[in-house]
Structure formats: C-alpha cells, structure tokens
Amino acid sequence: MRLLQQPWPLKLIWLVLLGEACAALLNREWIVGAVALTTFGLTLLPLYVGRVSGVHIPSGFLVAIAVFLMATLFLGEIRNFYERFWWWDIVLHIGSAVAFGLAGVVLMLILVRGERLTAAPITVAFFAFCFAVTVGVFWEIIEFTADQTLGTNTQRSGLMDTMWDLIVDCLGALVGAAAGWIYLQGEQGWVLTGTLREFVRRNGRLFSPR
Incomplete structure (x- = not known):
C-alpha cells in the first residue's frame, strides 16, 4: 500500500x-x-x-x-x-455531509457514463444532495436504535440533537452538491472541485462510455 x-x-x-x-x-x-x-x-x-x-x-x-x-x-x-x-459534533456532521455530497457526485457520474442520460449539472447536484441527506437520516436512525436497544446516549439531547444534526447535514450536503455543480460547469480554483477533477482524471475508466 x-x-x-x-x-x-x-x-x-x-x-x-x-x-x-x-x-x-x-x-x-x-x-x-x-x-x-x-x-x-x-x-x-x-x-x-x-x-x-x-x-x-x-x-x-x-x-x-x-x-x-x-x-x-x-x-x-x-x-x-x-x-x-459544543460545536464538535456539528463540525463533524457538516464535514461528513460534504464528503457524502462529493461521493454522490462521483456515483452519479459513474452511473451515467455518457449513456442515455446527460449529466446535467443540476441533475448531478440534486442527486448528490439527496444522497448525502439520506445517509445522514440513516445515521440518525442508527443512533436512535442504539440508544433504545443498547442504552447508549448518542442522541444526547433527544429531538433537539437529531434536528440540529439533520439541519447541518443538509448544509453540508448543499456544499458537496454545489461543488459537483461547479465542477461540471468547468469552473476551477476551489479545493473541492480540484479533488473531484483529480479523482475523475485518475480513474477515467470508471467514467468513460461503455
């Protein structure tokens, strides 16, 4: 390695x-x-x-x-x-949501691969946003299940903690989705778009038409 x-x-x-x-x-x-x-x-x-x-x-x-x-x-x-x-959990939720938003962009581009559906920037961004938010929702379900069955305290303040987590998940997902939209627009100069560009360039076989 x-x-x-x-x-x-x-x-x-x-x-x-x-x-x-x-x-x-x-x-x-x-x-x-x-x-x-x-x-x-x-x-x-x-x-x-x-x-x-x-x-x-x-x-x-x-x-x-x-x-x-x-x-x-x-x-x-x-x-x-x-x-x-107090802000530690918020920062981590935003960071993870941004990452899953970028992952959603990559996944959408791999699924498209130049066939049938044109990878319109807004389509990719919308998919990436939904993907990241869905992951965040499933994580909250896991935390709730653990607290109810194992007696843990991951949802420290209950409903308030869950709702704030979901809100910051949406904000992070929006940033990740925006990075995908900017990348497909051909803009440069943002670190997130640069990371996407490097991934696509180094893994061209995943994105080329079948």
Whole structure:
C-alpha cells in the first residue's frame, strides 16, 4: 500500500494514533488502546480498498477520511471532545455531509457514463444532495436504535440533537452538491472541485462510455 509514500498529514495522524495506543497499553488503559488501534486500522482501509479495486483515491480524500475517523472515534469518544466542545459534533456532521455530497457526485457520474442520460449539472447536484441527506437520516436512525436497544446516549439531547444534526447535514450536503455543480460547469480554483477533477482524471475508466 506504499505507506511511506502517503501525504505527511496522513502519516502524522498515524504516528499520533500509534503513540496514543502505545501509551495507553503501557498504562493498561485497554479501551483507549483498542480504540486508537481500531481507528488506525480504519484509516488504512481506504488504501486497501483502492489497491484491491484499482481505484485511485486522491490524497485529499485519504487525509479527510483519516481526520474524520480520528476526530469522531478517538478525540470525540475517548478524549470526550463531544462534551468539551459544543460545536464538535456539528463540525463533524457538516464535514461528513460534504464528503457524502462529493461521493454522490462521483456515483452519479459513474452511473451515467455518457449513456442515455446527460449529466446535467443540476441533475448531478440534486442527486448528490439527496444522497448525502439520506445517509445522514440513516445515521440518525442508527443512533436512535442504539440508544433504545443498547442504552447508549448518542442522541444526547433527544429531538433537539437529531434536528440540529439533520439541519447541518443538509448544509453540508448543499456544499458537496454545489461543488459537483461547479465542477461540471468547468469552473476551477476551489479545493473541492480540484479533488473531484483529480479523482475523475485518475480513474477515467470508471467514467468513460461503455
């Protein structure tokens, strides 16, 4: 997977997680160590999937995935950032919704592949928005199910927490969808459109007509 050739922010995240895991295990903090190692393993998963499938994942995507995993699993749960910073959950929801909006753009372009349906920018943007919001809704269902069956407290303030999560999911989805619309308009200069452009360029076989 060429770990040493990955971007330095990703390698820095790996070093932090492995350092936290080693410190936790030395102090016999088994849960902290397990979560740190699990988070580290999950950051490697996109590299493995890309290698097996032959899909090139841009470095920006890899770093964003690793940051999100560390922020939600390790910092959020283990270091209690959700309680220490009221805005932590909001930022993560917006970031994940933006990412799923971009994923919706990519998925739509792969489905179209130049056949029958013309990939009109507004069509792609609408699909991307709906895709990202749907993922957010399913996540809220999962949180509700976990709280009701396992006794967890993921929906900390109940209805208010759920509604704010859905609102910020919509905002993030709108940003991701807008990036897809701008990309298909041929505009340049925005980091999100640049990431989309790199993905399409490096994986041209996925988007060419059958």
